[in-house]
Amino acid sequence: MLKLGSLKLKYPFFQAPLSGYSDYAMRRMAIDFGCPLTFAGVMLAKISLHPKVLRKKAFRPQEDEHPVGAQILGTEPEMMAAAAKELVNVGYDLIDLNFACPAPKVLRRGRGGALLKDPDAVIKIFRSVRDAVTCPVTMKVRYGYGSGDENRDKFWKICEMASAEGVDCLGVHGRSVLEKYRGKADWKVLGQLKKEFPQTTIVGSGDLFEAEDIVNKIKETGVDGVIIARGAIGNPWIFSDLKEALAGRPLPASPSLQQQGQTILKHFELIQEIYKPGKAARYFRKFLVNYCKRHPERKKAQADFLAAKNEAELLPAIKHWYGLN
Numbered sequence: 001m002l003k004l005g006s007l008k009l010k011y012p013f014f015q016a017p018l019s020g021y022s023d024y025a026m027r028r029m030a031i032d033f034g035c036p037l038t039f040a041g042v043m044l045a046k047i048s049l050h051p052k053v054l055r056k057k058a059f060r061p062q063e064d065e066h067p068v069g070a071q072i073l074g075t076e077p078e079m080m081a082a083a084a085k086e087l088v089n090v091g092y093d094l095i096d097l098n099f100a101c102p103a104p105k106v107l108r109r110g111r112g113g114a115l116l117k118d119p120d121a122v123i124k125i126f127r128s129v130r131d132a133v134t135c136p137v138t139m140k141v142r143y144g145y146g147s148g149d150e151n152r153d154k155f156w157k158i159c160e161m162a163s164a165e166g167v168d169c170l171g172v173h174g175r176s177v178l179e180k181y182r183g184k185a186d187w188k189v190l191g192q193l194k195k196e197f198p199q200t201t202i203v204g205s206g207d208l209f210e211a212e213d214i215v216n217k218i219k220e221t222g223v224d225g226v227i228i229a230r231g232a233i234g235n236p237w238i239f240s241d242l243k244e245a246l247a248g249r250p251l252p253a254s255p256s257l258q259q260q261g262q263t264i265l266k267h268f269e270l271i272q273e274i275y276k277p278g279k280a281a282r283y284f285r286k287f288l289v290n291y292c293k294r295h296p297e298r299k300k301a302q303a304d305f306l307a308a309k310n311e312a313e314l315l316p317a318i319k320h321w322y323g324l325n
């Protein structure tokens with residue numbers, strides 16, 4: 001079980017907000033494979049307050065996917081609080097605050113990971129949002145802005161203050177903002193955090209790709225749970241594997257080629273319900289590149305998928321390479 005304030009998850013993992021990926025289709029696939037909580041991709045608080053945005057279906061949670069979280073990005077406490085309220089009004093069950101994003105255009109505006117340089121600003125935002133909504137409010141941070149002592153001190157200060165304020169969960173990616181995705185995530189810091197703040201729900205993020213390795217990381221560090229990110233792209237099986245691994249049972253047999261194909265087709269169907277013809281096939285490519293990783297003729301299959309110009313060309317290619325003809 002994983003406790004995020006008033007929200008209790010059956011399993012100690014959830015799917016990350018994944019900008020450009022975690023739309024309803026990816027969330028639905030994760031849920032179908034046993035993921036107990038998913039997130040929409042990060043939203044700029046300012047954008048979510050635009051009167052037309054949250055009226056669009058793409059930005060609203062669907063009835064069959066609760067609990068589902070929204071993650072927001074911004075610098076102004078009042079604006080973040082107003083955005084959180086709107087998101088809860090349209091049906092999101094949890095609000096996560098992004099103090100982790102390393103994208104240059106985000107950092108230039110002092111948002112996301114840039115806020116790790118200013119612990120007081122982080123806590124002001126947290127308080128403002130927490131006081132505006134009744135749902136759980138969680139935070140995602142990285143292991144400091146950079147690696148020097150000053151950055152690390154600020155990181156610990158933020159964790160200490162957030163814990164004292166009663167944050168419903170502290171999600172930590174064990175890389176600094178400046179590290180982006182280089183090197184390996186530092187999981188030792190997650191163990192230290194859990195020891196330091198035993199009352200706070202601590203979840204870890206970074207390099208989570210294999211169920212057994214993930215279970216080992218949970219055991220070694222004592223974290224309450226984990227956030228599955230890249231490991232879930234084109235790989236919803238990670239959730240069914242994790243459930244078994246956490247229960248100490250052997251992993252399920254790898255899906256056959258046909259089973260993989262059926263899963264891919266289901267995901268593609270969902271995508272076609274969301275995106276216009278043409279866009280759907282183009283958009284699905286980035287998922288297919290990941291789905292293909294299990295294919296024995298990966299390169300050839302991938303080349304065919306990338307060459308498909310529209311849905312009418314992509315569908316028979318998927319069926320061909322996954323033996324569904």
Ligand SMILES: Cc1cc2nc3c(=O)[nH]c(=O)nc-3n(C[C@H](O)[C@H](O)[C@H](O)COP(=O)(O)O)c2cc1C
Nearest residue numbers: 016017018019041042140173205206207208229230
């Ligand atoms: C394509 C992509 C989009 C992401 N979008 C978000 C996001 O919207 N919000 C967020 O907090 N983290 C986001 N992340 C970071 C992940 O949540 C995670 O912390 C990071 O990828 C490290 O975990 P991993 O190595 O297991 O992928 C994103 C990562 C990727 C690769």
